[in-house]
Amino acid sequence: MCLTFDDGPHPEITPWLLDELKKNQVKATFFWLGNQTEKHPQLYERAIAEGHVVGNHGYYHLKGNVISLDIFKANFDRSQKIIPSKLFRPPFGKLTRKQAKYAAQQSKIVMWSWMSYDFDDSLTNEELLKKAKKQIGSQDILVFHENDKTRERIKEIVPAVIQIVREKGYTFDVVKP
Secondary structure, three states: OEEEEEOOOOOOHHHHHHHHHHHOOOOOEEEEOHHHHHHOHHHHHHHHHOOOEEEEOOOOOOOHHHOOHHHHHHHHHHHHHHOOOOEEOOHHHOOOHHHHHHHHOOOEEOOOOEEOOOOOOOOOHHHHHHHHHHHOOOOOEEEEEOOOOOOOOHHHHHHHHHHHHHHOOOOOOOOOO
């Protein structure tokens, strides 16, 4: 089971999240934006030092299927200089075939098998956790988000999901390149 987090690092939620993961002895995989990592390099260093994996999520959070190949390459490459990683997750999970080919030459493209919908205000935390109990299975890649929209909600959801995963008898690992 892999816990993954997109869109960070976030100056408020990421420190809390790293503390929570340490408290629960869980390693995670982060797919961070280059522009955010550039603003908060200490969070990148801390995540790496604590045994987490950080992958590239682009410099800016751009939807691949609506940008040109040249813009995609520039966004990917700029982030790769800040986050030298063999893992890449496209924002929104959207890529054209040519973009995917370009990214795959340098990185493993990592999607997810279970979406938390932590960003969806129409769902209550209780609904999200009910969905987690019902849907999460062996070897899933779970995705959460570190951003202003999720910063309060994640504090309830992540600890509860860790407990759900453990109650199901699963263990945690990071995504391997």
